[in-house]
Amino acid sequence: MRIVAKGLTYVYNPKSPFATQALKGMDLTIEEGEFFGIIGHTGSGKSTFVQHLNALIRLTGGELKVGDYDLAEKKCKVLELRSKVGMVFQYPEYQLFAETVKKDVAFGLKNFRKGISEEETEAAVREALRVAGIEYDEVAEKSPFELSGGQRRRVAIAGVIVTKPEVLILDEPAAGLDPLGKKELMELLHAIHGQWCKTIVIVSHDMDEIAENCTRAAVFSEGKVALCGTPQEIFSQGEALAAMGLDVPVTARCAQLLRARGIAVETDFTCDDFVKKVLALRAAACTPAAGAEGGDDAQ
Numbered sequence: 001m002r003i004v005a006k007g008l009t010y011v012y013n014p015k016s017p018f019a020t021q022a023l024k025g026m027d028l029t030i031e032e033g034e035f036f037g038i039i040g041h042t043g044s045g046k047s048t049f050v051q052h053l054n055a056l057i058r059l060t061g062g063e064l065k066v067g068d069y070d071l072a073e074k075k076c077k078v079l080e081l082r083s084k085v086g087m088v089f090q091y092p093e094y095q096l097f098a099e100t101v102k103k104d105v106a107f108g109l110k111n112f113r114k115g116i117s118e119e120e121t122e123a124a125v126r127e128a129l130r131v132a133g134i135e136y137d138e139v140a141e142k143s144p145f146e147l148s149g150g151q152r153r154r155v156a157i158a159g160v161i162v163t164k165p166e167v168l169i170l171d172e173p174a175a176g177l178d179p180l181g182k183k184e185l186m187e188l189l190h191a192i193h194g195q196w197c198k199t200i201v202i203v204s205h206d207m208d209e210i211a212e213n214c215t216r217a218a219v220f221s222e223g224k225v226a227l228c229g230t231p232q233e234i235f236s237q238g239e240a241l242a243a244m245g246l247d248v249p250v251t252a253r254c255a256q257l258l259r260a261r262g263i264a265v266e267t268d269f270t271c272d273d274f275v276k277k278v279l280a281l282r283a284a285a286c287t288p289a290a291g292a293e294g295g296d297d298a299q
Contacts, residue, residue: 001067001084001166001199003030003053009061024223025062028215031088032166035193037210037231040220041245046162046203049220050169053201054085058270059233083112085198086165088265090172092125092156096144102136104144105129105159112163128162131196133188150181154188161196166196186213209236211249211269219246224266232268 013019023045030036039047051057053066055078064071069081080147089095098104105125110116116124126136130152139147144155161168173189174182186209193200204210210217211231219227219234221244227234235241235252248256251274255265258278265281267274 002032003028003167003199004065004066005029005049005052005062005065006058006064007062008049008052008064010052010057011060013228022223023062026220026224028225028228030199033198034200035190035213035215036199036201037214037217038201038220039205039207039210039217039234039246044220045223046220047171050171050201050203053167053169054082054087056087078289079112084165085165085167086160086163086169088157088160088168088170088173090175091142092160093149093152096152096156096159099143100141101129101134101144101147101155102140105155105162108159109162124162128158131161131192132158134158150177150184152187157188157192161192162241165197167199167201168192169201170203174204174206174209175204182209189213207235207247207252208249211251212271219244230268231270235269 005026005028008023008028010020010023011019011021022043026045026049038046038050052059052064052071054073055076059071067083069076071081096104098107102122102125105128106121109121109124116201123145125140129136129139134151134154139151139155144152147155148161168189173292174185177185189200189202190213202209202214214231216228216230217234218225219241226244227237227240227263231249235248238248238252239257241248249269251267251269251271253275255267255269258265263281265274265277
Protein backbone atom coordinates (compact mmCIF):
# COMPACT_ATOMS: atom_id res chain seq x y z
CA MET A 1 0.00 0.00 0.00
CA ARG A 2 1.52 3.26 -1.15
CA ILE A 3 0.89 6.25 1.12
CA VAL A 4 0.53 9.66 -0.51
CA ALA A 5 -0.24 12.86 1.44
CA LYS A 6 -0.64 16.19 -0.34
CA GLY A 7 -1.26 19.49 1.38
CA LEU A 8 -2.32 17.72 4.57
CA THR A 9 -3.54 20.13 7.26
CA TYR A 10 -4.99 19.60 10.72
CA VAL A 11 -6.05 21.95 13.52
CA TYR A 12 -6.74 20.84 17.08
CA ASN A 13 -9.61 22.68 18.82
CA PRO A 14 -10.59 24.68 15.73
CA LYS A 15 -12.60 27.87 16.17
CA SER A 16 -11.56 28.16 19.81
CA PRO A 17 -8.96 30.20 21.73
CA PHE A 18 -6.95 26.97 22.05
CA ALA A 19 -6.72 26.26 18.30
CA THR A 20 -3.37 24.70 17.38
CA GLN A 21 -2.32 23.90 13.82
CA ALA A 22 -0.46 20.60 13.93
CA LEU A 23 -0.08 19.98 10.19
CA LYS A 24 0.55 22.85 7.78
CA GLY A 25 0.25 21.60 4.21
CA MET A 26 2.29 18.42 4.59
CA ASP A 27 3.42 16.52 1.49
CA LEU A 28 4.88 13.04 1.88
CA THR A 29 5.00 9.77 -0.08
CA ILE A 30 5.88 6.43 1.52
CA GLU A 31 6.36 3.66 -1.00
CA GLU A 32 5.11 0.12 -0.49
CA GLY A 33 7.82 -2.11 0.95
CA GLU A 34 9.77 0.60 2.77
CA PHE A 35 11.05 0.54 6.32
CA PHE A 36 10.37 4.23 6.82
CA GLY A 37 11.40 6.51 9.69
CA ILE A 38 9.79 9.71 10.94
CA ILE A 39 11.91 12.11 13.00
CA GLY A 40 11.05 15.35 14.74
CA HIS A 41 10.62 17.17 18.01
CA THR A 42 7.51 16.89 20.16
CA GLY A 43 4.90 19.08 18.49
CA SER A 44 6.35 18.68 14.99
CA GLY A 45 3.28 16.79 13.76
CA LYS A 46 4.60 13.20 13.81
CA SER A 47 1.84 11.58 15.86
CA THR A 48 -0.88 13.65 14.22
CA PHE A 49 0.31 12.50 10.80
CA VAL A 50 0.53 8.77 11.55
CA GLN A 51 -2.88 8.77 13.26
CA HIS A 52 -4.33 10.01 9.96
CA LEU A 53 -3.05 6.90 8.21
CA ASN A 54 -5.71 4.60 9.67
CA ALA A 55 -8.29 7.33 10.28
CA LEU A 56 -7.85 7.56 14.04
CA ILE A 57 -7.81 11.25 13.15
CA ARG A 58 -10.22 11.99 10.32
CA LEU A 59 -9.05 14.00 7.35
CA THR A 60 -10.11 17.67 7.48
CA GLY A 61 -7.77 19.31 4.98
CA GLY A 62 -5.66 18.18 2.04
CA GLU A 63 -5.45 14.80 0.34
CA LEU A 64 -4.47 11.41 1.73
CA LYS A 65 -4.48 8.05 -0.02
CA VAL A 66 -3.40 4.79 1.60
CA GLY A 67 -3.32 2.18 -1.10
CA ASP A 68 -6.75 2.21 -2.75
CA TYR A 69 -8.34 4.01 0.21
CA ASP A 70 -9.04 7.71 -0.33
CA LEU A 71 -9.52 9.17 3.13
CA ALA A 72 -11.12 12.29 1.67
CA GLU A 73 -14.12 10.21 0.61
CA LYS A 74 -17.02 10.05 3.05
CA LYS A 75 -17.66 6.45 2.00
CA CYS A 76 -14.09 5.35 2.82
CA LYS A 77 -14.25 1.91 4.48
CA VAL A 78 -12.56 2.90 7.72
CA LEU A 79 -12.92 -0.44 9.55
CA GLU A 80 -11.43 -2.28 6.58
CA LEU A 81 -8.62 0.27 6.38
CA ARG A 82 -7.77 -0.19 10.06
CA SER A 83 -7.44 -3.94 9.59
CA LYS A 84 -4.78 -3.23 6.93
CA VAL A 85 -2.95 -0.37 8.69
CA GLY A 86 -1.91 -1.48 12.16
CA MET A 87 -0.92 1.03 14.84
CA VAL A 88 1.34 0.27 17.83
CA PHE A 89 1.45 3.16 20.28
CA GLN A 90 4.32 4.04 22.62
CA TYR A 91 4.60 1.60 25.55
CA PRO A 92 1.95 -0.72 24.06
CA GLU A 93 2.33 -3.16 26.96
CA TYR A 94 0.42 -0.69 29.13
CA GLN A 95 -2.61 -1.09 26.84
CA LEU A 96 -3.07 -4.81 27.51
CA PHE A 97 -6.29 -5.46 29.38
CA ALA A 98 -7.79 -8.94 28.82
CA GLU A 99 -7.79 -11.84 31.27
CA THR A 100 -5.45 -13.94 29.14
CA VAL A 101 -2.85 -13.41 26.45
CA LYS A 102 -5.01 -15.37 24.00
CA LYS A 103 -8.02 -13.09 24.53
CA ASP A 104 -5.92 -9.94 24.32
CA VAL A 105 -4.33 -10.87 21.00
CA ALA A 106 -7.69 -12.05 19.63
CA PHE A 107 -9.57 -8.86 20.57
CA GLY A 108 -8.77 -6.81 17.45
CA LEU A 109 -9.15 -9.80 15.14
CA LYS A 110 -12.71 -10.42 16.34
CA ASN A 111 -13.57 -6.74 15.91
CA PHE A 112 -12.38 -6.72 12.30
CA ARG A 113 -13.63 -10.18 11.30
CA LYS A 114 -17.12 -10.60 12.65
CA GLY A 115 -18.22 -14.21 12.85
CA ILE A 116 -14.72 -15.70 12.79
CA SER A 117 -14.73 -19.19 14.29
CA GLU A 118 -12.87 -20.14 17.47
CA GLU A 119 -10.66 -22.50 15.48
CA GLU A 120 -9.69 -19.75 13.03
CA THR A 121 -9.14 -17.34 15.91
CA GLU A 122 -6.84 -19.72 17.76
CA ALA A 123 -4.83 -20.46 14.60
CA ALA A 124 -4.39 -16.74 13.86
CA VAL A 125 -3.43 -15.91 17.46
CA ARG A 126 -0.96 -18.79 17.57
CA GLU A 127 0.67 -17.64 14.33
CA ALA A 128 0.85 -13.97 15.41
CA LEU A 129 2.47 -14.89 18.72
CA ARG A 130 4.97 -17.12 16.91
CA VAL A 131 5.96 -14.28 14.59
CA ALA A 132 6.29 -11.99 17.63
CA GLY A 133 8.66 -14.49 19.26
CA ILE A 134 6.27 -15.86 21.90
CA GLU A 135 5.40 -19.53 22.46
CA TYR A 136 1.62 -19.86 22.33
CA ASP A 137 1.40 -22.97 24.53
CA GLU A 138 3.45 -21.31 27.26
CA VAL A 139 1.49 -18.06 27.56
CA ALA A 140 -1.95 -18.40 25.92
CA GLU A 141 -3.88 -18.92 29.16
CA LYS A 142 -1.69 -16.68 31.32
CA SER A 143 -2.58 -13.14 32.32
CA PRO A 144 -0.53 -10.65 30.26
CA PHE A 145 0.49 -9.07 33.55
CA GLU A 146 2.35 -12.24 34.58
CA LEU A 147 4.82 -11.76 31.73
CA SER A 148 8.02 -9.75 31.62
CA GLY A 149 8.00 -6.24 30.17
CA GLY A 150 9.65 -7.42 26.95
CA GLN A 151 7.17 -10.27 26.55
CA ARG A 152 4.22 -7.93 27.13
CA ARG A 153 5.49 -5.62 24.39
CA ARG A 154 5.71 -8.55 22.00
CA VAL A 155 2.19 -9.66 22.95
CA ALA A 156 0.93 -6.13 22.25
CA ILE A 157 2.60 -6.20 18.83
CA ALA A 158 1.07 -9.64 18.17
CA GLY A 159 -2.35 -8.12 18.94
CA VAL A 160 -1.84 -5.64 16.09
CA ILE A 161 -0.25 -7.92 13.49
CA VAL A 162 -2.82 -10.71 14.04
CA THR A 163 -4.96 -9.14 11.27
CA LYS A 164 -1.93 -9.29 8.94
CA PRO A 165 -1.87 -5.55 8.18
CA GLU A 166 -0.09 -4.42 5.05
CA VAL A 167 1.27 -1.36 6.87
CA LEU A 168 2.54 -1.43 10.46
CA ILE A 169 3.11 1.88 12.25
CA LEU A 170 5.01 2.05 15.54
CA ASP A 171 5.42 5.13 17.74
CA GLU A 172 8.79 4.99 19.55
CA PRO A 173 8.87 1.15 19.41
CA ALA A 174 12.07 0.81 21.46
CA ALA A 175 11.23 3.41 24.14
CA GLY A 176 12.33 2.36 27.61
CA LEU A 177 14.32 -0.67 26.47
CA ASP A 178 17.98 -1.33 27.26
CA PRO A 179 20.43 -1.71 24.34
CA LEU A 180 19.93 -5.49 24.09
CA GLY A 181 16.16 -5.09 24.26
CA LYS A 182 16.29 -2.46 21.48
CA LYS A 183 18.42 -4.73 19.31
CA GLU A 184 16.07 -7.69 19.78
CA LEU A 185 12.99 -5.58 19.09
CA MET A 186 14.40 -4.14 15.88
CA GLU A 187 15.37 -7.65 14.75
CA LEU A 188 11.75 -8.64 15.40
CA LEU A 189 10.46 -5.72 13.32
CA HIS A 190 12.74 -6.66 10.42
CA ALA A 191 11.46 -10.25 10.63
CA ILE A 192 7.88 -8.96 10.58
CA HIS A 193 8.77 -6.70 7.65
CA GLY A 194 10.19 -9.61 5.73
CA GLN A 195 7.36 -12.10 6.21
CA TRP A 196 4.26 -10.35 7.53
CA CYS A 197 3.81 -6.59 6.88
CA LYS A 198 4.91 -5.10 3.56
CA THR A 199 5.58 -1.61 4.91
CA ILE A 200 6.79 -0.51 8.34
CA VAL A 201 6.78 3.08 9.57
CA ILE A 202 8.51 3.97 12.84
CA VAL A 203 8.34 7.27 14.69
CA SER A 204 11.52 7.77 16.69
CA HIS A 205 13.68 10.32 18.51
CA ASP A 206 16.63 7.91 18.29
CA MET A 207 18.78 8.92 15.32
CA ASP A 208 20.94 5.81 15.60
CA GLU A 209 17.79 3.68 15.39
CA ILE A 210 16.77 5.46 12.18
CA ALA A 211 20.25 5.21 10.64
CA GLU A 212 20.58 1.50 11.42
CA ASN A 213 17.16 0.35 10.29
CA CYS A 214 15.36 2.62 7.82
CA THR A 215 15.50 2.63 4.04
CA ARG A 216 14.27 6.25 4.01
CA ALA A 217 13.15 8.82 6.55
CA ALA A 218 11.42 12.18 6.83
CA VAL A 219 12.23 14.99 9.24
CA PHE A 220 9.14 16.82 10.49
CA SER A 221 9.37 20.40 11.69
CA GLU A 222 6.53 22.76 12.57
CA GLY A 223 3.91 20.67 10.83
CA LYS A 224 5.78 20.18 7.55
CA VAL A 225 8.34 17.81 6.04
CA ALA A 226 11.67 19.64 6.29
CA LEU A 227 13.87 16.86 4.88
CA CYS A 228 13.22 13.50 3.23
CA GLY A 229 15.60 10.90 1.85
CA THR A 230 17.86 8.03 2.81
CA PRO A 231 19.49 8.18 6.26
CA GLN A 232 22.78 8.96 4.47
CA GLU A 233 21.21 11.94 2.69
CA ILE A 234 19.54 13.25 5.83
CA PHE A 235 22.37 12.80 8.31
CA SER A 236 24.85 14.36 5.91
CA GLN A 237 22.99 17.62 6.60
CA GLY A 238 24.11 18.01 10.19
CA GLU A 239 23.88 21.80 10.17
CA ALA A 240 20.28 21.77 8.93
CA LEU A 241 19.33 19.24 11.61
CA ALA A 242 21.10 21.27 14.30
CA ALA A 243 19.16 24.36 13.21
CA MET A 244 15.97 22.38 13.96
CA GLY A 245 17.38 21.34 17.33
CA LEU A 246 17.92 17.74 16.24
CA ASP A 247 20.94 15.51 16.71
CA VAL A 248 22.69 13.09 14.36
CA PRO A 249 23.76 9.46 14.93
CA VAL A 250 27.01 8.70 16.73
CA THR A 251 28.54 7.59 13.44
CA ALA A 252 27.69 10.95 11.84
CA ARG A 253 29.32 12.84 14.75
CA CYS A 254 32.44 10.69 14.40
CA ALA A 255 32.50 11.32 10.65
CA GLN A 256 32.27 15.08 11.31
CA LEU A 257 35.23 14.91 13.72
CA LEU A 258 37.30 12.95 11.20
CA ARG A 259 36.40 15.40 8.43
CA ALA A 260 37.63 18.26 10.62
CA ARG A 261 40.99 16.46 10.69
CA GLY A 262 41.05 16.12 6.92
CA ILE A 263 39.83 12.51 6.79
CA ALA A 264 36.71 12.00 4.67
CA VAL A 265 34.69 8.84 5.39
CA GLU A 266 31.95 8.05 2.87
CA THR A 267 29.46 6.02 4.91
CA ASP A 268 25.75 5.28 5.11
CA PHE A 269 26.04 5.95 8.88
CA THR A 270 25.25 2.41 9.99
CA CYS A 271 27.78 1.19 12.56
CA ASP A 272 28.93 -1.75 10.44
CA ASP A 273 29.53 0.39 7.36
CA PHE A 274 31.25 3.16 9.32
CA VAL A 275 33.65 0.78 11.06
CA LYS A 276 34.36 -1.04 7.78
CA LYS A 277 35.17 2.22 5.97
CA VAL A 278 37.37 3.57 8.78
CA LEU A 279 39.33 0.30 8.99
CA ALA A 280 39.79 0.33 5.20
CA LEU A 281 41.18 3.88 5.36
CA ARG A 282 43.48 2.86 8.20
CA ALA A 283 44.73 -0.18 6.31
CA ALA A 284 45.37 1.92 3.20
CA ALA A 285 47.32 4.47 5.23
CA CYS A 286 49.49 1.73 6.76
CA THR A 287 50.26 -0.04 3.45
CA PRO A 288 53.64 0.91 1.90
CA ALA A 289 53.47 2.38 -1.59
CA ALA A 290 54.08 -0.12 -4.39
CA GLY A 291 57.01 1.88 -5.72
CA ALA A 292 58.71 1.92 -2.36
CA GLU A 293 58.33 -1.85 -2.04
CA GLY A 294 59.87 -2.32 -5.52
CA GLY A 295 62.84 -0.15 -4.59
CA ASP A 296 63.51 -2.21 -1.47
CA ASP A 297 63.43 -5.43 -3.48
CA ALA A 298 65.90 -4.05 -6.00
CA GLN A 299 68.32 -3.32 -3.21
